[in-house]
Amino acid sequence: MASLPLCRSPSSLLPSWPHRPISASFHPKSPSSPVAAHVSVQDTPPQPQDPAPPSDSSPNGTKPSSNTTRFLWVNPNSPRAADVARARAGSGRRARLASAAAALGACEPAEAAVEAALEAAFPEPPSEQDAVIVLNTAAATRPETAVLALRWFLGNAKVRKKVILYNVVLKLLRKKRHWSETEALWAEMLRDGVQPDNATFSTVISCARACGLHSKAVEWFDKMPEFGCSPDMLTYSAVIDAYGRAGNSEAAIRLYDRARAEKWQLDPVICSTVIKVHSTSGNFDGALNVFEEMKATGVKPNLVVYNTMLDAMGRALRPWVVKTIHREMVDLQVQPSRATYCCLLHAYTRARYGEDAMAVYRLMKDEAMDIDVMLYNMLLSMCADIGYVDEAEEIFRDMKASMDAHSKPDSWSYSSMVTLYSSTANVLGAEGILNEMVEAGFKPNIFVLTSLIRCYGKAGRTDDVVRSFGMLQDLGIIPDDRFCGCLLSVAANTPAEELGKVISCIETSNAQLGAVVKLLVDRSSSPESFREAASELLDSSRGVVKMPYCNCLMDLCVNLNQMEKACALLDAAQQLGIYTNIQTRTQTQWSLHLRGLSVGAALTTLHVWMNDLYTSLQSSGEGLPPLLGIHTGQGKNTYSDRGLAAMFEAHLKELDAPFHEAPDKAGWFLTTSVAAKHWLETKAASELVTV
Numbered sequence: 001m002a003s004l005p006l007c008r009s010p011s012s013l014l015p016s017w018p019h020r021p022i023s024a025s026f027h028p029k030s031p032s033s034p035v036a037a038h039v040s041v042q043d044t045p046p047q048p049q050d051p052a053p054p055s056d057s058s059p060n061g062t063k064p065s066s067n068t069t070r071f072l073w074v075n076p077n078s079p080r081a082a083d084v085a086r087a088r089a090g091s092g093r094r095a096r097l098a099s100a101a102a103a104l105g106a107c108e109p110a111e112a113a114v115e116a117a118l119e120a121a122f123p124e125p126p127s128e129q130d131a132v133i134v135l136n137t138a139a140a141t142r143p144e145t146a147v148l149a150l151r152w153f154l155g156n157a158k159v160r161k162k163v164i165l166y167n168v169v170l171k172l173l174r175k176k177r178h179w180s181e182t183e184a185l186w187a188e189m190l191r192d193g194v195q196p197d198n199a200t201f202s203t204v205i206s207c208a209r210a211c212g213l214h215s216k217a218v219e220w221f222d223k224m225p226e227f228g229c230s231p232d233m234l235t236y237s238a239v240i241d242a243y244g245r246a247g248n249s250e251a252a253i254r255l256y257d258r259a260r261a262e263k264w265q266l267d268p269v270i271c272s273t274v275i276k277v278h279s280t281s282g283n284f285d286g287a288l289n290v291f292e293e294m295k296a297t298g299v300k301p302n303l304v305v306y307n308t309m310l311d312a313m314g315r316a317l318r319p320w321v322v323k324t325i326h327r328e329m330v331d332l333q334v335q336p337s338r339a340t341y342c343c344l345l346h347a348y349t350r351a352r353y354g355e356d357a358m359a360v361y362r363l364m365k366d367e368a369m370d371i372d373v374m375l376y377n378m379l380l381s382m383c384a385d386i387g388y389v390d391e392a393e394e395i396f397r398d399m400k401a402s403m404d405a406h407s408k409p410d411s412w413s414y415s416s417m418v419t420l421y422s423s424t425a426n427v428l429g430a431e432g433i434l435n436e437m438v439e440a441g442f443k444p445n446i447f448v449l450t451s452l453i454r455c456y457g458k459a460g461r462t463d464d465v466v467r468s469f470g471m472l473q474d475l476g477i478i479p480d481d482r483f484c485g486c487l488l489s490v491a492a493n494t495p496a497e498e499l500g501k502v503i504s505c506i507e508t509s510n511a512q513l514g515a516v517v518k519l520l521v522d523r524s525s526s527p528e529s530f531r532e533a534a535s536e537l538l539d540s541s542r543g544v545v546k547m548p549y550c551n552c553l554m555d556l557c558v559n560l561n562q563m564e565k566a567c568a569l570l571d572a573a574q575q576l577g578i579y580t581n582i583q584t585r586t587q588t589q590w591s592l593h594l595r596g597l598s599v600g601a602a603l604t605t606l607h608v609w610m611n612d613l614y615t616s617l618q619s620s621g622e623g624l625p626p627l628l629g630i631h632t633g634q635g636k637n638t639y640s641d642r643g644l645a646a647m648f649e650a651h652l653k654e655l656d657a658p659f660h661e662a663p664d665k666a667g668w669f670l671t672t673s674v675a676a677k678h679w680l681e682t683k684a685a686s687e688l689v690t691v
Contacts, residue, residue, distance in 0.1 A: 100117070100121030100134050105137075105145070109144035109145045114145060115152055128158060128159045128160055131159065135150065143169075143176050146173075147185060163194050167199045167200055170186075173207065174203055198231070201224050202232070205220050205239060205242070214245045217238065217242035218239060233259070233267055233269065234269070236264065236270055237269045240255050240277060241273045241277070249277050249281035256277075266299045271290055271301075271305060272304050272305045274287075274290050275312060276312075278312070279316075284312055284315070284318070287312040291309050302334070303335070303337060306340065307339045310343035313325065314344075322343075323356070338364075338369050345361065348360065349381070349382040352385055354391070358379075358391055365398070372407060376413060377410070379391075380417065380420070384417070389426075392416070396417055410442070411448075414437035414440075415445065418437075427461065427464075430451070430455045446479070446483055449471060449472050449483070453483075454490065462501050466501050481510075481541065484509050485548045485552065487505055487506045488548075489552045489555075491503060493559070496560070503518065503521070516553070520565060527565045528568065530568060530569070534572055535572045535575075535576065546576070547573075554570065554600040554601040569604075581593060582594075582605055589628070591628075591629040591631060592605065592609045592629070593631045594630065594632050594648070614680050624677060627673070628659075628670070629669065630659055630669040631667060632644040633645065645661070649669070657671075
């Protein structure tokens, strides 16, 4: 066999090699020779023009640098030559497109400027892919430039599907929320005879939703069949959300049912959207059903779905469901986000789950998460309502120590702290917070002054109540119904010798209310005249203050030992529908429901009920049911530092009444008909209740 010459020239194997010389950097593997090399697929390897000097000498007598350049030749017939050529070509194309994008992004959004930049960048007609890349990267901050560039590419590039380029620019307009430009480009697209596809409609619909034009999103959804397009899951999700935001929850649910009927596979995106629609419309059971249904069909909830459900159940005031969902997240190792903790705080603070809310708050602190003033204020409001003094002081210290301006206390923060101290009659604490508030540059508002007056009233400092009322006038604040209710509450607990000072403040704030209080205090006025004046007052008052007014007025009646006027007021309140379902009767039990009443209102209601029982036994001989019950509820009472149950237990013992606290029903006092009948018969009606 003939042997091939070892040093045969490449040119003899391939006489003509029609390509340009290509070179690329190459680094040898040997760490001992860090020499930069150039790889070449030329016909012959380059030859040095001058012989290299000896390795042991140099013109200045030093050794030559080891960082010299070497050239490696690659056989043009080798597969490696094609790889090197493609790498060099791809690198050059990327650099050319990046340069074109930079030039386009820098030029003014004018047709001439855009045309000049693109013609300079593309001496040859660009491909469709080149156009997509440039449009995606060049005009990220200039939508007007992108529209002009689109027109140039449509006229000069080798485009197979024009709709692709239109979709790229529509997505850019959606990102910038330019709805009018989106509609204009759609019209131009139709004039150009371009048929929109699903991506076009999905982009336009989501753009309308992002711009808050929910009716437009629905309108474009309805156009899809006209162009032969069928919605996909993303489109369904966008339109369902648009229906929900537009307030048309029924249409949103119908569309969801349609998607299910068409056997679309449920995904977390569309389920999250439907849950949000249910939550916004107040259908919290529907939201929970969708959540359970998606899990039953094998769809794994993601973080967005969990956060949406936590928010929905927090709005529904179902903190026990929130705890269950959060526990499920932890068990499935779904990493919570800041939004997760915000939803938990919303749910627990609204439901007054103090321990759970503080646990979430401290976890956020440990994780160094951003806590803004809104979250802080929710926590402070909860603490003020449930009497968490130490926890509120901790939160308030954290707010003041925060370096973030968005976490510093505002007027609502100071108001919550004053409310907290007023609930415990901590005058020094309330006054200290008020001084801090003024030093911080905030003027006391009506909420702060209302809480401050309540605090002075509980502490029995009537002169300070009057002084605080003067601050209200000095600041030009007009008293509202709640402020008048606070003064009325203070009056109910003010000694008779100082009552005139508070009544003067009430009369200045609300002349009609002041007149009613004067009739109540005046022992010479008849219960009927008082009843008539009180009825007119309550009938003209806002619904939210009617029951507080009644409660405080009856407290004042009881404290002044004016039971006839208290009973007349109770009758008027029942006639006006302010107190409903106070008494209930079944074949086995008659019950008196006092939960939510003040101490005076509860005692008055008990007085009337027992008199009714006594009268019923004496007049008609009507038998009593096997069981009689009084429901006071449990926990703190709004109108008393003591719970109503604790107060009633002591009062029933004073009356020697046979009612005893039920061991298995908290807040209930029960007795049998036999014991009640015996007790009623041994007492005269006028002796049943001694206040």
